[in-house]
Amino acid sequence: MEELKKAVALKYEREKDNAPKVVAKGKGVIAEKIIQTAKENGVYIKEDKYLVEMLSNLELYEEIPEELYKVVAKIFIFLYTQVRRE
Structure with missing residues (x-):
């Protein structure tokens, strides 16, 4: 049996949030x-x-x-560098 696909969306507002938040999942x-x-x-x-x-x-x-900070930070750093290139 095929495993169902899963997805989670994160949002982070530096001025407002202490850490990224889950804003959608399913x-x-x-x-x-x-x-x-x-x-x-x-x-x-x-x-x-x-x-x-x-x-x-x-x-x-x-x-x-906190234990996911490093892995999520790497994703946000990648995103930041991509946006700056455009």
Whole structure:
């Protein structure tokens, strides 16, 4: 049996948040919609099964736990450098 696709969306506002927050999450059709919406809006998509599993366990609008700071920071650094190049 094929495993359902999962997706989690994060948001971080430096002036307002202490850490990135989960703003959307889901599996199956909901995950596909999250991914589709991200693509339509030019939002970077990072495929990482382990990270999605960890983030899926968080509640909506919950900040990511400290043990995920480094991995999520690497993603945000990558995004920042891509945006600056454009």
